[in-house]
Amino acid sequence: MSTTATPARTEARSKSEQAYEVLKDRITGGDLVAGYRLVLSSIAEELGFSVVPVREAIRRLEAEGLVKFERNVGATVAGVDATLYLHTMQTLSVIEGAATALAAPLITAVDIDNARRLNAELRRCLEEFEPQRFTRINNELHAILYGHCPNPHILDLVHRGWNRLNAMRASSFDLVPGRARKSVEEHDQLIALIESRADVHEIEMAARAHRTATLNAYMAQHQQPASAI
Amino acid sequence: MSTTATPARTEARSKSEQAYEVLKDRITGGDLVAGYRLVLSSIAEELGFSVVPVREAIRRLEAEGLVKFERNVGATVAGVDATLYLHTMQTLSVIEGAATALAAPLITAVDIDNARRLNAELRRCLEEFEPQRFTRINNELHAILYGHCPNPHILDLVHRGWNRLNAMRASSFDLVPGRARKSVEEHDQLIALIESRADVHEIEMAARAHRTATLNAYMAQHQQPASAI
DNA sequence: ATGTATGAAATCGTATACGATTCATCATGG
DNA sequence: CCATGATGAATCGTATACGATTTCATACAT
Known part of the structure; x- marks a missing residue:
């Protein structure tokens, strides 16, 4: 109710936050190409706000690394x-x-179930070639884990990382050919590892390797050396 | 030149940044006790600024977790x-x-030398009981590593972490009895490990354990269980 | 023709002003 | 005596206005 109606009523979120959300969505959504210039007054005028909240929003985005x-x-x-x-x-x-x-x-049996279900979804996305959906489900799966x-x-740092990453994906760092399929297999292993209550260190390294593998696949395709950790 | 003179000349740093620095120093310096209320107008008046840059400074501090x-x-x-x-x-x-x-x-022989020198300093601080100086030198040592x-x-995340930590130390999370001495010994081992170009993973775990040990010492003293990672 | 100086336009930085919200205080009724 | 509602002060949120800085285009000198 009253998502946009009743201007007299307070919008719950401050204009700074609204501006932040809008800009963040546009960037992560790929509407704004990299290098696009964000002019305070223009944005303010477009949103119907003053420049002050817009300015604050942009500083927040800067802190998160989405804008320079x-x-x-x-x-x-x-x-x-x-x-x-990288x-x-x-x-x-x-x-x-x-x-x-x-x-x-701390993971529950239900979580494991959900994770497996999502991974099955990912397999389906693979076959029917739905990269957008794949990315979304992939996010959800990891969010469970x-x-x-x-x-x-x-947790906060993870979220920020995913945000930045999504912003980049939009600007076409999308897919490395065979990577997605391998990724799904790794999910299975990782889930099994967690389910079996394996050593936390082993889990950490598996989760890390899962992401590093994607990175390496990308680097390999673009012929650059990847420093290992 | 003209660090504070010639008001016509631009001060190089914006007032937002100045306010940010001042507040950050006060918090990390322990001048402002936890829970202290930061009132925009008061701070603005005191610094001779308007509230706008002060507001921005506080939002930045919020993003770093120094203020709520x-x-x-x-x-x-x-x-x-x-x-x-924790x-x-x-x-x-x-x-x-x-x-x-x-x-x-990427570390150099000079770095190793400096690190060893600083660790020797730490030993001296131990004997002459200079906790303040110990903390400072300790920061420098790790910064080299x-x-x-x-x-x-x-790198940025590390800096933020140290900032927050320093802010807390000031509010009396300082010392656990025997910990400092052990810490110095661990530095020696860590430095030796790095010098010998040991496996990066081994170095990572040693550096992590070094900090975890301090945490555990604190938790033990305050009788709480520490979840291992 | 190229490099440099000058000026104007665009944009950010901050001050001031006012509206909106929260919180505490106090009066009033039960 | 306690609960409840109204009133006021304190503080934040945002708009508007103006000054400061940068950038770009233009004209001039070499």
């Missing part, structure tokens, strides 16, 4: 070169590995 | 309970471990 901000010059959508992609993936491999390991002992991580900081 | 911000209510210096300390240490153990491992292959990490994201 230069003093007295302006903000541009963060360009994603191969290096940035760094983001590498960071996420570490963080998500830790998160998954910390979450593993690391979701119980009891450390909110780490 | 509640809409239409205000900001307070983030309270540090044992749980928060989570921060745990996060940092993961991140700093990875950073140190990634930096290890992870400094060459080629992944700027990870």
Whole structure:
């Protein structure tokens, strides 16, 4: 109710947050190409806000690395070169590995079930070639695996990492040929590992390797050396 | 030149940044106790700025977790309970471990020398009981060890972690009795490991364990179970 | 023709002003 | 005596206005 109606009523979310959401969606949605220049006044006018909340929104996006901000010059959508992609993936491999390991002992049978179901969905997406859907389901699957991580900081970092990654995927870092199928197999192994209450360290390394493998596949395709960790 | 003179000349740093620095220093310096209420108008008046840059500074501090911000209510210096300390240490153990491992292959003989020198300093601080100085030198030592990490994201996260940690130390999470001495010994081992170009994974685990050990010492003293990773 | 200086336009940075929200206080009725 | 509602102060949220800085185009000198 009253999602956009009754302007008199407070919108619950401040305009800063609204602006933040809108811009974030546009960037992660791929509507704004990398390097696109974000002009405060233009955005403010378009949204019907003043520049102040827009400014704050942009600073938040800067803190998350989605836009690059230069003093007295302006903000541009963060360009994603191969290096940035590498760094983001590498960071996420570490963080998500830790998160998954910390979450593993707290996972429930229901979670395992759901994870398996989603992985089956992924297989279907493969066969019917639905990359968009694949990405979405993939997100959900991993969210289940690391979701119980009891450390909110780490959880937050994982979310930020995924955000950035999604923003990049949109700008065409999408797929490496055979990777998706292999990825699904690794999911099976990872799930089995978690279900069997394996050593947390082993789980951490498996989760990390899962992401590193995607990274390596990408790097291999673009013929660059990948520093191992 | 003209660091504070010539008001016509631009101060190089914007007022937002200045406000950010001042507040951050006060919090990490322990001048502002946890729970202290940060009122925009008061701070603005004190610094001679308007509220707008102060507001932005506080939002930045919020993003780093140093202050808690509640809409239409205000900001307070983030309270540090044992749980928060645990989570921060745990996060940092993961991140700093990875950073140190990634930096290890790029370290130079000079770095190793400096690290050893600083560790000797730490020993001296121990004997003459200078906890303040110990903390500072300890920061420097670790900064050398992870400094060459080629992944700027990870490096950034390490810095944020140290910041938060310093802020907490100030509010008396300082010392666990025998821990400092053991810590110095672990530094020796870690440095030796890095010097010998050991396996990066081994280095990562050593660096992580080094921090986890401090955490465990703290938890043991405060009789709480520490979930292992 | 090219490099440099000058000016104007675009954009950000901050101050001030006012509206909106929250919270505490106090009066009033049960 | 306690619960409840109204009133006011304190504070945040945002709009508007203006100054500061950067950038780009243009004209001039070499």
